[in-house]
Amino acid sequence: MSDKEALWIEKALRGDDKAFGNLVEKYQKPVFSLCYRMLGNGNDAEDAAQESFIRAYHNLKRYDSNRSFATWLLSIASHYCIDRIRKRRLSTVSTDVLPAEIIQDRNAPIPDKEFRAKEKEALIQKLMKDLKPTDRAAIILRYWHDYSEIEIAETLDLTVSAVKSRLYRSRRALADAWLTSEEAVTVNKRRAHESPAF
Amino acid sequence: MSHQPFETWLLSDEQLDEEKRKDLEAHLNKCESCRELSTALENVRETFTDDITPAPQPGFVYRWHQRLSVARQQRQQRKMWLLTLGLFGVASLILLSIFLLNMNSINWFYEFGQVFANFGRFANRINQFVNIIKSLTNQFPILIPIMIILGVGSISAQIVLIVTWISSMVRLYRPSHEGVTVR
Numbered sequence: 001m002s003d004k005e006a007l008w009i010e011k012a013l014r015g016d017d018k019a020f021g022n023l024v025e026k027y028q029k030p031v032f033s034l035c036y037r038m039l040g041n042g043n044d045a046e047d048a049a050q051e052s053f054i055r056a057y058h059n060l061k062r063y064d065s066n067r068s069f070a071t072w073l074l075s076i077a078s079h080y081c082i083d084r085i086r087k088r089r090l091s092t093v094s095t096d097v098l099p100a101e102i103i104q105d106r107n108a109p110i111p112d113k114e115f116r117a118k119e120k121e122a123l124i125q126k127l128m129k130d131l132k133p134t135d136r137a138a139i140i141l142r143y144w145h146d147y148s149e150i151e152i153a154e155t156l157d158l159t160v161s162a163v164k165s166r167l168y169r170s171r172r173a174l175a176d177a178w179l180t181s182e183e184a185v186t187v188n189k190r191r192a193h194e195s196p197a198f
Numbered sequence: 199m200s201h202q203p204f205e206t207w208l209l210s211d212e213q214l215d216e217e218k219r220k221d222l223e224a225h226l227n228k229c230e231s232c233r234e235l236s237t238a239l240e241n242v243r244e245t246f247t248d249d250i251t252p253a254p255q256p257g258f259v260y261r262w263h264q265r266l267s268v269a270r271q272q273r274q275q276r277k278m279w280l281l282t283l284g285l286f287g288v289a290s291l292i293l294l295s296i297f298l299l300n301m302n303s304i305n306w307f308y309e310f311g312q313v314f315a316n317f318g319r320f321a322n323r324i325n326q327f328v329n330i331i332k333s334l335t336n337q338f339p340i341l342i343p344i345m346i347i348l349g350v351g352s353i354s355a356q357i358v359l360i361v362t363w364i365s366s367m368v369r370l371y372r373p374s375h376e377g378v379t380v381r
Contacts, residue, residue: 017263017266021259021262021263024258024259024262025258025259028253028254028258028259029251029253029254032252032253032254032258033251033252033253036252037252042252045252045254046254046255046258046261049254049258050258050261050262050265051265053262054262054265054266054269057266058269058273117250120245120250121250121252123245124245124246127242127245139246143243143246143247144246164210167210167211168206168209168210171209171211171239171242172209174238174239174242175209175235175238175239175242176238178238178241178242179234179238
């Protein structure tokens with residue numbers, strides 16, 4: 001954690017909303033991204049991300065400065081999303097609603113690229129829709145946030161062996177989902193066309 | 199054909215040493231099921247590692263400040279209601295305990311009669327007071343304006359007290375915006 005962040009936290013603990021606002025500004029994207037991948041649509045992700053920051057603000061006294069602030073925030077967001085999915089008993093996740101805004105890290109978006117991004121997003125949600133909420137959170141943290149198994153365990157309040165087991169099970173489910181999806185057929189066809197004939 | 203330990207190696211995503219990697223490659227060349235699994239996992243990984251990041255709409259921090267303000271109001275209202283309920287509960291408990299402690303010594307018919315008797319006595323006192331005022335004003339007409347002033351004054355004071363009490367209660371229950379910075 002940087003000195004600036006430590007200062008913001010200290011000020012926020014004294015009731016300075018603006019200081020916490022700086023933290024919201026800094027971490028809005030990772031938190032929103034996690035919520036979006038968990039809940040599958042922009043509106044729910046916005047609501048969950050906002051609520052996660054509110055909870056973080058109200059529980060800031062409980063934050064242990066020896067821990068990473070990002071991990072602590074993502075832990076709050078993950079638990080909130082897991083509870084939300086469980087409460088609403090979302091058996092399927094809507095893939096109709098797309099993210100509020102897709103930021104392209106490289107060049108300016110072009111329509112074709114945007115279309116492919118939407119398709120990819122729909123595929124991601126389709127692959128993950130049958131995962132249990134906690135398994136889904138573990139996969140998201142592993143693949144999109146590059147978290148190690150230890151960090152995932154810390155974020156989701158699980159043991160490392162439980163994380164390993166959940167990731168193992170989830171990979172199996174994802175592979176099965178891939179094999180049964182239309183995308184697999186498309187990719188295989190594309191590869192067949194690309195491969196040189198022997 | 200046994201798929202172990204190759205399936206476990208594929209699904210656990212662990213870093214394999216050279217020897218294990220060669221064993222796995224050899225197995226994948228002859229086992230279609232494990233090859234399918236390996237390809238599927240590779241495709242899933244490729245799909246998940248992308249260059250796009252979902253981001254919130256602009257103004258996320260501003261909306262957070264607004265939401266914090268609302269959340270703070272709700273928390274304060276909840277606190278006030280809990281305090282009110284708590285006080286009401288404590289008062290009810292005290293009254294109930296007093297009632298239960300004295301339950302055996304209460305003569306219900308006597309106490310009920312006493313209420314009516316007290317009301318009658320009070321009405322009688324009021325009547326006597328009104329008669330005294332009437333006799334005084336008959337004998338000293340100069341007292342009439344003084345009494346009107348005193349009467350209107352006391353009623354006004356009571357109204358002011360009631361209004362002050364109501365407004366202080368309203369202020370107490372109304373959530374404050376103190377400390378909220380909205381950009």
